[in-house]
Amino acid sequence: MTYGLISDIHGNLEALDAVLTELSDADGFLCLGDIVGYGADPGPCLTRVRELSNLICVAGNHDLAAVGSYDLGWFNPFARAAIEWTTAQLTDEHAAYLRSLPTTAHIDSALLVHGSLPNEMDYITSAAEARLCFDAMPGNLAFVGHTHVTEYYEVRSRSRGPRQISLSSGGEVELRDKGRYIVNPGAIGQPRDGNPAASFGEWHVEAGTVTIRRVPYDIEAAQAKMREARLPEYLLERLSVGR
Numbered sequence: 001m002t003y004g005l006i007s008d009i010h011g012n013l014e015a016l017d018a019v020l021t022e023l024s025d026a027d028g029f030l031c032l033g034d035i036v037g038y039g040a041d042p043g044p045c046l047t048r049v050r051e052l053s054n055l056i057c058v059a060g061n062h063d064l065a066a067v068g069s070y071d072l073g074w075f076n077p078f079a080r081a082a083i084e085w086t087t088a089q090l091t092d093e094h095a096a097y098l099r100s101l102p103t104t105a106h107i108d109s110a111l112l113v114h115g116s117l118p119n120e121m122d123y124i125t126s127a128a129e130a131r132l133c134f135d136a137m138p139g140n141l142a143f144v145g146h147t148h149v150t151e152y153y154e155v156r157s158r159s160r161g162p163r164q165i166s167l168s169s170g171g172e173v174e175l176r177d178k179g180r181y182i183v184n185p186g187a188i189g190q191p192r193d194g195n196p197a198a199s200f201g202e203w204h205v206e207a208g209t210v211t212i213r214r215v216p217y218d219i220e221a222a223q224a225k226m227r228e229a230r231l232p233e234y235l236l237e238r239l240s241v242g243r
Helices: 013-022 042-050 061-066 077-089 092-100 127-136 219-228 233-240
Strands: 002-006 028-031 055-057 104-107 110-113 141-143 151-155 163-166 171-174 180-184 198-204 209-215
Touching: 002 013, 013 042, 013 198, 013 209, 013 219, 042 055, 042 077, 042 092, 055 104, 061 077, 061 092, 077 233, 127 151, 127 163, 127 180, 219 233
Parallel strands: 002 028, 028 055, 110 141, 141 180
Antiparallel strands: 002 198, 104 110, 151 163, 151 180, 171 209, 198 209
């Protein structure tokens, strides 16, 4: 069984389509939230995600904010403007779908959460923050998003702290039997690890591995749509540099 790991699409249809082409042979899909926000295609991205086979999806903070279920005070002015624009674009059906998403899910002993535990919308950016999640995890594996940075955290012994390992250029995570792992497949729609290519993962369940991959997409087309929608210039400029 191979699951496609997708996260932080953020309304970027060009990036999502490039990733789904690469994942055409996946048996199922695990979406770690933030389907909408920032980009100019929230509706089409929601439609694409909902059509995926064997999909399990959790809510991200932008998903919840777009339907009034998360305080906009947590967002900077650029993100807030994009959320307000996104809310106006959603159909009733799309809004109902976002409201229906859980904040955590489990499959094959793996935890799915947008941010972390015990607070689902917290960030994991350091070994110290990863430890909080490890302490709250019911099992040995979690898939997270939220930071837009492609990396994983590993604990091989209860007496040693988590190791933080970057995967900004892609790579493979070997899920060892006695290890514990938090894997972030990175952002499809707005990477922030210095690599502008869309980031995603493949979880090969029986093999016990996660493969992180990057794929280029038509950034200029995504930027043109954002500019036409009059979304903040800062949001579209950062697509070119992956920051």
